[in-house]
Amino acid sequence: MTQSRHAPDRPWVFRTYSGHSSARASNALYRQNLAKGQTGLSVAFDLPTQTGFDSDHPLARGEVGKVGVPICHLEDLLELFEGLPLDRMNTSMTINATAAWLLALFVAAAERTGVDPRLLQGTTQNDIIKEYLSRGTYVFPPEPSLRLTSDVVAYSVDAIPKWNPINVCSYHLQEAGATPVQEIAYALANAIGVLDAVRARPDVPAGAIPRVVGRISFFLNSGIRFVEEVCKARAMGELWDEITRDRYGVDDAELRRFRYGVQVNSLGLTESQPENNAIRIALEALGVTLSKQARCRALQLPAWNEALGLPRPWDQQWSLRIQQILAYETDLLEYEDLFEGSKVVEARTRELRQEARAELDRVLAMGGVVGAVENAWMKQRLVESQTRRAEAIERGELTVVGVNRFTESEPSPLLAGEQSVLRVDERAEREQIEKLVAFRARRSEAEVESALRNLADVAAAGANVMPASIRAAHAGVTTGEWADVLRRLFGEYRAPTGVRPRAGSQPDARSAAVRERVHALAERLGRPLKVLVGKPGLDGHSNGAEQIAVRARDVGMEVVYEGIRLTPEQIVRSARDEGVHLIGLSILSGSHGLLVLDVLDRLRKGGQAELPVVVGGIIPEEDARALRAAGVRRVYTPKDYDLGRIMDEIVDVVAESAPVA
Amino acid sequence: MPDADALAGRLLAREREAVAPALNLADDRRPAERALAAALLDRLEREAPFPGAPRVGLTGAPGAGKSTLLDALLRRLRARGETVGVVAVDPSSRESGGALLGDRIRVHAAAGDAGVFVRSMAARERLGGLADATRAGVAILAAAFDRVFVETVGVGQSEVEVASLADTLVYVANPGTGDALQFMKAGVIELPDVFVVNKSDLGAAAQRTAHELEAGLALGLAADAGWRRPVLLASARDGTGVAEILAALDAHFAHQVASGALVARRALGRESFVLEALLGRYGSFGLARLGGREGARVRVRERSGASSFALAEELGREIEASLRGPA
Numbered sequence: 001m002t003q004s005r006h007a008p009d010r011p012w013v014f015r016t017y018s019g020h021s022s023a024r025a026s027n028a029l030y031r032q033n034l035a036k037g038q039t040g041l042s043v044a045f046d047l048p049t050q051t052g053f054d055s056d057h058p059l060a061r062g063e064v065g066k067v068g069v070p071i072c073h074l075e076d077l078l079e080l081f082e083g084l085p086l087d088r089m090n091t092s093m094t095i096n097a098t099a100a101w102l103l104a105l106f107v108a109a110a111e112r113t114g115v116d117p118r119l120l121q122g123t124t125q126n127d128i129i130k131e132y133l134s135r136g137t138y139v140f141p142p143e144p145s146l147r148l149t150s151d152v153v154a155y156s157v158d159a160i161p162k163w164n165p166i167n168v169c170s171y172h173l174q175e176a177g178a179t180p181v182q183e184i185a186y187a188l189a190n191a192i193g194v195l196d197a198v199r200a201r202p203d204v205p206a207g208a209i210p211r212v213v214g215r216i217s218f219f220l221n222s223g224i225r226f227v228e229e230v231c232k233a234r235a236m237g238e239l240w241d242e243i244t245r246d247r248y249g250v251d252d253a254e255l256r257r258f259r260y261g262v263q264v265n266s267l268g269l270t271e272s273q274p275e276n277n278a279i280r281i282a283l284e285a286l287g288v289t290l291s292k293q294a295r296c297r298a299l300q301l302p303a304w305n306e307a308l309g310l311p312r313p314w315d316q317q318w319s320l321r322i323q324q325i326l327a328y329e330t331d332l333l334e335y336e337d338l339f340e341g342s343k344v345v346e347a348r349t350r351e352l353r354q355e356a357r358a359e360l361d362r363v364l365a366m367g368g369v370v371g372a373v374e375n376a377w378m379k380q381r382l383v384e385s386q387t388r389r390a391e392a393i394e395r396g397e398l399t400v401v402g403v404n405r406f407t408e409s410e411p412s413p414l415l416a417g418e419q420s421v422l423r424v425d426e427r428a429e430r431e432q433i434e435k436l437v438a439f440r441a442r443r444s445e446a447e448v449e450s451a452l453r454n455l456a457d458v459a460a461a462g463a464n465v466m467p468a469s470i471r472a473a474h475a476g477v478t479t480g481e482w483a484d485v486l487r488r489l490f491g492e493y494r495a496p497t498g499v500r501p502r503a504g505s506q507p508d509a510r511s512a513a514v515r516e517r518v519h520a521l522a523e524r525l526g527r528p529l530k531v532l533v534g535k536p537g538l539d540g541h542s543n544g545a546e547q548i549a550v551r552a553r554d555v556g557m558e559v560v561y562e563g564i565r566l567t568p569e570q571i572v573r574s575a576r577d578e579g580v581h582l583i584g585l586s587i588l589s590g591s592h593g594l595l596v597l598d599v600l601d602r603l604r605k606g607g608q609a610e611l612p613v614v615v616g617g618i619i620p621e622e623d624a625r626a627l628r629a630a631g632v633r634r635v636y637t638p639k640d641y642d643l644g645r646i647m648d649e650i651v652d653v654v655a656e657s658a659p660v661a
Numbered sequence: 662m663p664d665a666d667a668l669a670g671r672l673l674a675r676e677r678e679a680v681a682p683a684l685n686l687a688d689d690r691r692p693a694e695r696a697l698a699a700a701l702l703d704r705l706e707r708e709a710p711f712p713g714a715p716r717v718g719l720t721g722a723p724g725a726g727k728s729t730l731l732d733a734l735l736r737r738l739r740a741r742g743e744t745v746g747v748v749a750v751d752p753s754s755r756e757s758g759g760a761l762l763g764d765r766i767r768v769h770a771a772a773g774d775a776g777v778f779v780r781s782m783a784a785r786e787r788l789g790g791l792a793d794a795t796r797a798g799v800a801i802l803a804a805a806f807d808r809v810f811v812e813t814v815g816v817g818q819s820e821v822e823v824a825s826l827a828d829t830l831v832y833v834a835n836p837g838t839g840d841a842l843q844f845m846k847a848g849v850i851e852l853p854d855v856f857v858v859n860k861s862d863l864g865a866a867a868q869r870t871a872h873e874l875e876a877g878l879a880l881g882l883a884a885d886a887g888w889r890r891p892v893l894l895a896s897a898r899d900g901t902g903v904a905e906i907l908a909a910l911d912a913h914f915a916h917q918v919a920s921g922a923l924v925a926r927r928a929l930g931r932e933s934f935v936l937e938a939l940l941g942r943y944g945s946f947g948l949a950r951l952g953g954r955e956g957a958r959v960r961v962r963e964r965s966g967a968s969s970f971a972l973a974e975e976l977g978r979e980i981e982a983s984l985r986g987p988a
Contacts, residue, residue, distance in 0.1 A: 559759070
C-alpha cells in the first residue's frame with residue numbers, strides 16, 4: 001500500500017430512524033435491521049410519548065403508534081429492547097420534552113435486567129430549542145424546559161459517562177428552511193444556551209465543565225448541495241473549537257472535538273418521480289462523509305418514499321444499503337482528509353464561518369436562544385428563508401428534477417401494486433390502550449403516588465429530577481403521569497408561529513392575478529376573504545401550514561393561524577367565532593383520517609356543514625379519495641408545490657360555497 | 662339575509678350563538694347588510710343596560726407581551742366566573758389587503774372554553790391601525806359577555822382610537838426597549854388610565870421603565886383629575902402582578918361609574934366615532950357640509966337619544982343629499 005492510502009477507517013455508525021405500532025412490533029423491526037448490518041439503533045417514539053401523554057389521553061386519539069413506538073411505562077421499554085444487549089448497543093432516542101423521563105425508563109430497564117448504567121451508550125436528543133422553532137413537540141415554557149435539559153446533562157456526566165445527554169440539532173432547522181449560515185449559528189447558540197445553563201447549576205462543579213463539553217454532540221442535516229454541506233460541517237467544527245476554548249476554557253483538544261450524527265435532508269425529497277430520491281439520499285450522504293476531518297459519527301438515511309407515507313422495511317433496507325456501499329465498497333475510508341489544502345473549500349468554509357459568527361453574536365446579544373425564541377427572531381428568519389425557497393421553486397429559479405423540470409415520466413414500477421407505503425394497523429392503538437389499562441391495574445398505587453409526590457417535591461425544590469424519575473419508572477409511573485406533575489409545576493407553552501402580520505416579499509404577476517380574484521370575491525361576500533389554517537392533533541411540523549398562511553396573506557386574504565396542537569373542537573369553535581369562509585387543515589403524522597372526519601362531523605352538528613374544508617399533508621392517494629368522499633373539498637400533498645395554484649383553488653372553493661347574493 | 666332584530670334580541674338575551682353571525686353582519690359592507698347592521702347596533706346601544714360590561718383597551722408596542730398578559734388576565738377572570746369577549750386588531754398589509762391575524766395562539770386560555778370569545782380583525786385600509794368594525798364588535802361582545810377587551814398594536818394614533826371606545830385604556834410597556842420613551846414622545850401619555858410594565862422578571866430594566874413612566878406622568882395632566890393613574894409591574898410569564906392589574910381595572914371602572922365620568926366618556930366616544938366614521942366615508946370635504954368638525958359635534962350632541970350607529974348613517978345620508986344638491 002502506498003503512503004497516500006491506509007487501511008480503511010472504522011465507518012460511522014449505521015442507523016435507521018424507526019419504530020411504529022407497538023413495542024413488540026418495533027422490537028422485531030430492530031432485530032431485522034441489526035441482522036441486515038445496521039450497527040446502531042435510532043428509536044422513533046410516537047407523538048403522545050414525545051409530548052407526555054398516555055396512549056389513552058383524548059389528545060392521543062389517532063396518534064398512537066403512528067410515527068413511532070408508544071412507550072407508556074417501564075414494561076413497554078423492556079419489551080422494546082427485549083433480547084437486545086443494552087450494554088453493547090448504541091441507541092439514539094429522538095426524544096426531547098420528555099427526554100428526562102425516557103432516559104429514566106432506559107436506566108431503570110438496564111437496572112432491571114442487571115446491566116450497569118455506566119456501560120450504557122447512546123444519545124437522548126434532548127434539544128428543546130429546535131422544538132419551538134421547527135418540530136413542535138415541546139410541552140413546557142423555554143426556561144423550565146432548558147432546566148430539564150440541563151438536569152439530564154448534569155446527571156449523565158457522572159452516572160452514565162458514555163452517554164451523549166444532548167444532541168444539539170441543526171437538522172430540523174434546515175427542514176424548516178434554514179440556510180447553512182442559520183443552521184450553524186442557531187445550533188451553536190443553542191449549545192451555548194445549554195452549556196451556560198449547566199455551568200450556572202450549583203450542583204455542577206466548575207472542574208466538571210470540560211467533561212460536560214466533551215459529551216455535547218450535534219445532529220446535523222445534509223442537503224443536496226453537498227459541496228456546501230462539506231464546508232458547513234467544517235465551519236461548524238472550527239467554530240465549536242473556538243467557542244469551547246474561549247467561552248468554556250476547555251484545554252483538552254479531544255474534549256473540544258465537534259462530534260455529530262446526521263439524518264440527511266427530508267425536505268428535498270419529492271412525491272413525484274419518488275425513485276429519484278434514492279439518488280438524492282446517496283449524494284446527500286457524501287456531504288457528511290467525504291471530509292474525514294468533518295465526518296459524521298453516525299448516519300441515518302431517510303427512505304425514498306417518505307413524501308408518500310411511512311416507509312416499509314424494504315424501503316429502509318435500501319437506504320441502509322446505500323451506507324454500506326459507501327463505507328465498504330468505495331475507497332472513501334482509505335484516505336486522510338480529501339480537502340486538506342483545498343483553497344476552494346477553505347474559502348467557502350471561511351465565508352460560512354464568518355457569516356455564522358455574526359448571526360450567532362446577534363442572537364447572543366438578544367439574550368441567547370431563550371430570548372431569540374421568545375421574541376421569535378430565529379423563527380421569523382426561518383419562515384422567511386423557507387418562503388424564499390418555496391418561491392424559487394415555483395418560479396423555476398431552483399431546479400427540482402421531476403417537480404419543476406424534467407417532469408415527463410414513465411409510470412414508476414415502484415409505485416405499482418396495492419401498497420407502496422406502510423400502514424399502521426388501526427388495532428395497534430386499541431391494543432396499546434388495553435395493555436396500559438392492565439398495567440395500571442397491576443401496579444402498586446401507593447408506590448406510584450409516593451413516587452409522584454417525590455418527583456413533584458424534587459422538581460419544585462429545583463433539584464435534579466433524574467433520580468426521582470428513575471424511582472418513578474421502577475414504581476410503575478406512566479409517561480402521562482410523569483409529564484402531568486411537571487405540567488402542573490411549569491405550565492404549558494405555546495410558541496410564537498414566526499408568521500408575521502405584514503407581507504415581506506413582492507408579489508409576482510401570478511400572485512397579483514390571484515389577489516385580484518380575492519378582492520373581487522370579497523366584494524361579493526361583503527367582507528374580506530377570511531380563512532383559518534389549523535393543525536389538529538399532536539403533529540408539530542408546522543412548515544407547510546406556515547407557508548400556506550404566509551401566501552394566503554400575500555394574496556390578500558385575512559388569515560387566522562393559531563399554531564399547532566389544536567383539537568378538532570377548538571378548530572371548529574375558532575372557525576365560527578372568527579367568522580371564516582374556509583378551513584385549511586394540515587396534518588403530517590398520518591392521523592388525517594380520524595382528525596379530519598372529526599372536524600367535518602363537528603361542523604355538521606354545529607350547523608356549519610356548508611363551511612368548506614381543504615386538507616394538506618402526507619396523504620396517500622386512497623386516503624385522499626376517502627377524504628374527498630367524506631366532503632373535503634381539496635386534498636394537497638407534497639407534490640403540490642405550486643402555492644399559487646392552491647390559492648387560486650381556495651378562491652374557487654369559497655366562491656362555489658358562498659350563497660349567491 | 663339575517664334577521665337583524667332577532668339577532669339583537671338574542672344578543673340582549675346574552676346568547677353566545679348569536680355573536681358570530683352578528684359580528685359577520687357588522688363586518689359586511691354591502692348596502693342592504695349595512696342597513697341591517699345599523700339597525701342591530703342601534704337597538705343594542707339603546708337597550709343595553711348601563712354601565713354594562715367594562716370595555717378595556719390594551720395597547721403597547723409589538724413584543725410588549727400584550728397577548729400573553731391578556732391570556733393571564735383571561736385565566737383569572739374565568740377562574741372567578743366572568744365571561745370575556747376579545748377583539749384583537751392586527752395591522753393588514755396596505756399593499757395586498759391581506760393580514761395574518763396574529764399570534765393569537767398566546768391567548769391560549771380561550772381554546773376550548775365557551776366562556777371566552779375571540780374575534781380577530783384586520784385594521785384594513787384605515788390609518789391608525791384600528792379596524793373599521795372594532796366599535797361594532799365591541800358593542801356586540803359587550804352585549805353578550807361580562808367584560809370586553811380590545812387588543813391593538815400601539816403606534817401612537819391607534820391609542821386615540823382605542824381610547825374612544827374603551828372605558829379603561831391600559832398601556833403595556835416593554836422594559837429596556839425605549840418603547841415607553843417613544844410612547845411619551847408621541848404625546849399620547851394623557852390617554853392611558855393604567856400603565857403596566859410587563860416582564861418585571863427582567864428586574865432593573867423594568868424598574869427603570871416604571872420610573873420613566875412615573876416621571877412622565879408627573880409632568881402631564883390626566884383627563885380625569887379624580888383618578889391617580891397607577892404604574893404597575895407585572896410578569897405575564899410567571900403571573901406576578903396580574904391580580905393587581907385586575908384590581909386596578911375594577912377600581913377604575915367603579916370610580917368612573919361613581920363619579921359619572923363613565924357617562925361623559927362614553928358620550929365623547931360616541932361623538933368621536935360618528936366624526937371618524939363620516940370622515941372615513943366622506944372626507945373633510947363631506948364633513949364641511951355639516952359645518953366641519955365642530956358643526957358635526959354639535960349635531961351629535963343635539964341628538965343625545967340616538968345611537969352612534971344610527972346617527973352616523975343619518976348624518977351620512979344628509980351629507981350625500983347635500984353633495985347631490987346645490988352647494
